Amino acid sequence: MINNIPQPIKAFLAGVNLNDPNFDYYMTELTNLATAANLDVVGQARQNATQVVTSTYLGIGKINEIKNIAHGLKAQVLILNDELSPMQIRNLEKLTKLRVIDRTELILEIFASRARTKQAQLQVKLAKLQYELPRLHPSENNLDQQRGGSLANRGAGESKLELNRRTIGKQIAAIKHELEHVTKQEAIKAKRRNQNQIPKVALVGYTNAGKSTTMNGLLTKFSQENGAKQVFVKNMLFATLDTSVRRIKLNNNFSFILSDTVGFISKLPHNLIESFKATLQEVKDADLLINVVDATDPNMLQTIHTTQAVLAEIGIKDTPMITAYNKADKTERDYPQIEGDNLLYAATSQASITVLAQLITQHLFAASQKVELLIPLTAGKILSQLHEQTQIIDEEYQSDGVHLYARLTPDKSLQFKKYII
Ligand SMILES: Nc1nc2c(ncn2[C@@H]2O[C@H](COP(=O)(O)OP(=O)(O)OP(=O)(O)O)[C@@H](O)[C@H]2O)c(=O)[nH]1
């Protein structure tokens, strides 16, 4: 019987350890990334050194050792733990007779294969072209050596394309233009959300930690129209590449806007973060971040640092944050459990979601107070402002005007002072 299922490409991993205490963690991530790209990781090697070799990244002795082992294991691809220079990649390909992929290209490939919406596809394409641009050597007219295509078919089929600097430059400009058009609608919606004063909460964190599951938990419990509005969940890196925004209406009449977005990993290519600016805007606009952490990850602490580093790169440093340690159902510990701004929970448990909602409420509305306001029937504008900018608990139309019961933050109390009774 003929087996039609294509065998996964075998990959060998290697990295230079410059005495970095996180080196093992980075190699574990690299293994997970390779697996996420459907590669079959057959082995790995490391070189301890004080600096990388400028022309070949690894030392020549190590390269020969890797060549022998990798070919013995039938590996076709060599994946390196850092972003390499074009020269390093070319030299390594010549010396090892393997296809060489660096960490950045691997991440870009995964993003490219996951992108579903027009916006995500354009963002990834932009990052890929920006990665390729400096990698084109001016004297290189040998198109076989130029990069492009997917992991499986790189070099093939692409040779007809004139991937020179100028055409790539033009493509980048065209994609940026298209992206502006695509993101315009989103920006208008986001602007409207920012204008009405409903607080904004963003789920952030390491990829596969359970952000989307947490969003679905909150939607199921608190949104009337659940089902249709659920977001995509899957046990894989970078299941989510777009931002989903939903309104969560809690039982006590509080509402907040919740967003779920792309997950993070170490050494996320700078271009990728830059191209995903529009996607990450909700995180920047948030009043509160929920950093979802996989409590069962053996590298949990490093994943927290990774998230902090990416947030810093986006320019976020002072936004209040709840750290939510997820997947407690897979641990021996009691949950849900709150300790200050930390929560141990399971996104799949209703009881946990209730406690998370309480914690969010406390954070967002701690300073607000319940007041009664009387709005003259002629002051329709004030009434609509109150609806947009505050949390309305109840509303009664009476002969002397509209009686509103609302929760107001101190600044709103001041703004609508003359209507408070
Ligand atoms: N046991 C258990 N599994 C969970 C829990 N929360 C999420 N998961 C699983 O973890 C995997 C990843 O969940 P997602 O919600 O897609 O994670 P994410 O953070 O959105 O991931 P990306 O979008 O890929 O960055 C899925 O297989 C979920 O079913 C939990 O509380 N307990």
Ligand SMILES: [Mg+2]
């Ligand atoms: Mg997700």
